[in-house]
Amino acid sequence: MSYKSLPKSFFNKSTLDIAKGLLGKYIIHQTKEGLVAGKIVETEAYLIDDPASHSFNGETNRNKSMFMKAGTSYVYFTYGMYHCFNVVTNKEGVGEAVLIRALEPVEGLEVMKRNRGKKGTEFSDARNLCSGPAKLVIALGITKEHDGLDLLSDDSPLRLAQREKEKTGEKESFEIVETTRIGISKGASLPHRFYIKGSAFVSRK
DNA sequence: CTATTGATTGAT
């Protein structure tokens, strides 16, 4: 299967549109264990004037990569034990990003299962492998070291891509569900969560 | 300095 890094021009639109546009795209991680990849099936947008966004109260050491150029990764530590992965959007200096909430595993399933598996038990259901923001980070082997990376560079071990066939006109079509975000108290009514309708791999319907 | 709150998950 062939993948092509997303072009810079992909980010030449609003964060909300990028959150929708990322559905159906791929996250590829070249690890020592081999290639691991998944199709994005669920996202959430966090805007600069959004009280639920980490960037709402300005730049800190934790969220500084959110203020970098579009296409940069923002990996943050939360709840004392988990990491979540975001794709930074908007201009440098403007803290907006899209949280990747769920993936459909497509390559390196064995590596993912090993990363996620509790010792002894085997992962029988691929649907639960990447069905949550912290789950997919663990499955793909993403760590704090991947914060602030350029996800558009072919040289990066972690990148955003699309299938080669999309370039030749062939398109996968799906409907997008727009709804409210999960796990927040402020800004809870904003319809900034998006997922592929009918996908069995989203975190929650 | 202490107390509280999370863009979560898995176990009870």
Place this chain on the structure above:
DNA sequence: TCAATCAATAGG
């Protein structure tokens, strides 16, 4: 329903 477990923040 709740514990695990820590960075950021609000309050003394």
